[in-house]
Amino acid sequence: MHPKVRKAVFPAAGLGTRFLPATKAQPKEMLPLVDKPLIQYGVEEAIQSSIQNIIIVTGRGKSSIEDHFDVNFEMEHLLESKKKKDLLKLVRDISDMIDVCYVRQKEALGLGHAVLRASELVGREPFAVVLSDDVIDAEIPCLRQLLDIHEFFGASVVALMEVPSEQISAYGVVDAEPVDHNGARDRLFRIRNMVEKPKAGEAPSNLAIIGRYILVPEIFDSINAIPPGAGGEIQLTDALKHLLRNRPIYGYKFEGKRYDAGDKLGFLKATVEFALRRNDLGGPFREYLKTLSL
Ligand code: G1P
Secondary structure, eight states, X not given: OOOOOOEEXXXXXXXXXXXXXXXXXXXXGGOEETTEEHHHXXXXXXXXXXXXXXXXXXXXXXXXXXHHTSOOHHHHHHHHHTTOHHHHHXXXXXXXXXXXXXXXXXXXXXXXXXXXXTHHHHOSSOEEEEOTTEEEEOSSOHHHHHHHHHHXXXXXXXXXXXXXXXXXXXXXXXXEEEOOBTTBOSSEEEEEEEEESOOTXXXXXXXXXXXXXXXXXXXXXXXXXXXXXXXXXXXXXXXXXXXXXXXXXXXXXXXXXXXXXXXXXXXXXXXXXXXXXXXXXXXXXXXXXXXXXX
């Protein structure tokens, strides 16, 4: 038996420059998709995948994330006195959901550096990493799909998605060979190499890394060993490439739809689709959209 994955790390110290000016004084992780902050979608995905320990790597100006997952006595008192039971449950559920640990990343030195900040809290056990910009709507939570592969092979697993060639330079990109797994060859890959944000025309494939990872603890040694990479930052992709020298890494083309909610257009797409699916909003919102002359 491989050790169980109990912890998920949420890097949340980035400056969110793609979403300025909204993110000047507000963490991008707190931008609401309909009525729920981005980071809560990721936390719920982790919980639905049986991961209970949440570690959020924060930075300056991110205290609203801590408040969000904390108890709000004043709000609870008000809702209780006004007999607003549904809202009270909504507010309580968030703080009851999980126990969260926080660690600060004092400088935004890259995704690899953010993950390394969690090393003391993670210890020497396998763990998950969730980038809350990537919101994934799936019947089986994406993290659960990766955990199934991890539990079978006992190795690191990254989420993969095919991306059009004109967008591939925005991602970590893998060179990988398909692996026959349970009779299916189209989803699972063994990774041979990877590169962070390749120049146009230099990507090894159209398979991009999406923000869900299951990592073995040796990744911390690799992060410590690598120099800064793309954009002068300590890149998680470079650390994975370093880890590949001694450990196998798998890639899994997950089932589900991913929204790049850290990007304005991706965020709008997610907002519209999530709102249309809501029982309370979907009907009237659809009617409203129909009145627009598009
Ligand atoms: C990060 C990772 C990149 C990955 C991407 C997925 O990049 O560095 O490898 O493909 O997330 O969203 P970022 O979007 O932070 O630039």
